[in-house]
Amino acid sequence: MPNKGTPLGPLRILLVEDSAEDAELLCDQMLEAGLECSFERVDSDAEMRALLARWAPDIVLSDLSMPGFSGYQALRILRETHPQVPFIFVSGTMGEETAVQALHEGANDYIIKHQPARLPSAVARAVREARREMERLRVEDELMRAQRLESLALLAAGLSHDLRNILQPLLIVPDLIRDRSDDPKVVRLADVIAECGRRGHEMVESMLSFVRGSRLPSERIVLQRLFQAVGMLLKSSLPGNIDLHLDVRDERMAVEGNYTELQQVLLNLALNAIQAMPDGGRLSLVAERVATTDGERLCIRVQDQGIGMDETTLERLFSPFFTTKASGTGLxxxxxxxIVESLDGTISVSSRLGEGTCFNLLLPLHGAVAEPEVGDRPVVPAGRGQRILVVDDEATRLSLLGNALASQGYRLRLAADGAAAMRHLQEAGMPDAVLVDSGIPLLSAGQLLTEMYGMGYRGPAIVLEENRNEAFADGMVPAGISVHVLPRPLEMQRVFRVVADALGTG
Structure with missing residues (x-):
């Protein structure tokens, strides 16, 4: 029976047949067998091409020979336009050699017209096999996509590390420039350099956090910062004819959730909007407070001026595997x-053909973020010749830290790894403070400090950490040494302040 196995649902069947009577017999045969079918019939090259341009069948049943047209021509046309759709020859003139040739040409099966009992089951089997093959190809494509994303994550991690090292001088040097010049033009130039460095680091961090994913299942997300990160990630994908507009009506608004997942939602909606505006337009991301029956909530709007969607597309928009893109997954x-519903929120969409689309996200509001305090930079006391050992395997940062701290009045010893640091200690004795990067080679930061403690060191240690990667995650916290943590990327004024506090001169 054709209905054994996975339900087929309604089938669209294309009949390539010049005889209306024979076509009617084929339809009756399948309907009587319990198949739910709709039919279209063509008998020429032009008719078939025109129909396939506006209608996709689930299967094609074709006579072998017709006046001015042949089943082989029909098979070639189908394979050109719909290569995955099954094709079955149904003919009264098919001998064994012809049947073999038909299969060789790419047909899925053949049926003799005066022996049609096998037709319904052959149709059902061919459709199921075609659907299984399409699902297999889809799964393979998803696996390949996942592998590419995994490779991208590895590349992003390596690139972000290198980029941070390259950008580090843009954060350190401006403070040194300001401290050495009262010329307002030079100070303004230093401010420009510092701002470029901060933006560069933010872009790197946004890219890396998106690829790696947030480590916190739930955290307070400040909408202003989230929009800034999304804007930076979108810039590289934004065509010149699209204007990106970001508007957070209250900079203190915050929401509780997973940062990366909410970032993913906004990026997905924004990228869809960009693809929906081939002729350009305005893409708006707006966050504001709105009053609802459940009280005040956060509303995020993602609005475009693109091609829009019809009612049929809107009805199926959130259905799994439904997509209007040739290379889309529908997921x-x-x-x-x-993601939105996991935040106790809702997502809705309104759209009109030719006018654009607007997605609305309603989310619970979190408590407002406190207003930042504004004031002058505190004056950090200069050093008085204290000896500082700096251990860092990144040569540029090591040199910059050495020059900056020396200009502040400290005496420096520089080491590129734990072994070099130990040689310095054996040759020149103990420093007054040690500044060590958490990722140094040969000896870890914890091992180095433990060795120094065993040699009699009792001064402070300033440890550079990156992205919440704890320097002593292995539990090796040296006893008797006061540890001060300094997060990267570094800002020179913060470095000076932490060093002064660690030495007790701040």
């Missing part, structure tokens, strides 16, 4: 809906 908006 992006499903993921967005899941």
């Amino acid at each position: 992006g908006l499903v993921s967005c809906k899941r």
Whole structure:
């Protein structure tokens, strides 16, 4: 029976047949067998091409020979336009050699017209096999996509490390320039350099956090910072004819959730909007407070001026595997809906053909972020010749730290790894303070400080940490040494302040 196995649902069947009577017999045969079918019939090259341009069949049943047209021509046309759709020859003139040739040409099966009992089961089997093959190809494509993303994550991690090292001088040097010049033009230039360095670091961090994912299942997300990160990530994908508008009506607004997942939602909606505006337009991301029956909530709007969607597309928009893109998976908006609903929120969409689309996200508001305090930079006391050992395997940062601290009045010893630091200690004795990067080679920061403690060192240690990677995650916290943590990327004024506090001169 054709209905054994996975339900087929309604089938669209294309009949390539010049005889209306024979076509009617084929339709009756399949309907009587319990198949739910709709039919279209063509008998020429032009008719078939025109129909396939506007209608996709689930299977094609074709006569072998017709006046001015042949089943082989029909098979070639189908393979050109719909290569995955199954094709079955149904003919009264098919001998064994012809049947073999038909299969060799790419047909899925053949049926003799005066022996049609096998037709319904052959149709059902061919459709199921074609669907299984399409699902297999889809899964393979998803696996390949996942492998590419995994490779991208590895590349992003390596690139972000190198980029941070390259950008580090842009954060350290401006403070040195300001301290050495009263010329307002030079100070303004230093401010420009520092701002470029901060933006560069923010872009790197946004890219890396998106690839790696947030380590916190839930955290307070400040909308202003989230929009800034999304804007920086979108800039590289934004065509010149699209204007990106970001508007957070209250800079103190915050929401509770997973940062990376909410970032993914906004990026997905924004990238869809960009693709929906081939002729350009305005892409707006707006966050504001709105009053609802459940009280005040956060509303995020992602609005475009693109081609819009019809009612049929809107009805199926959040259905799994539904997509209007040739290379889409149909899972992006499903993921967005899941993420928003996991935050106790809702997502809705309005759209009109030719006028654009607007997605609305309603989310619970978190407590407002406190207003930042504004004031002059505190004056950090200069050093008085204290000896500082700096251990860092990144040559540029090591040199910059050495020059900056020396200009502040400290005496410096520089080491590129733990072994070099130990040689310095054996040759020149103990320093007054040690500044060590958490990722130094040969000896870890914890091992180095433990060795120094065993040699009699009792001064402070300033440890550079990156992205919440704890320097002593292995539990090796040296006893008797006061440890001060300095997060990267470094800002020179913060370095001076932490060093002064560690030495007790701050």
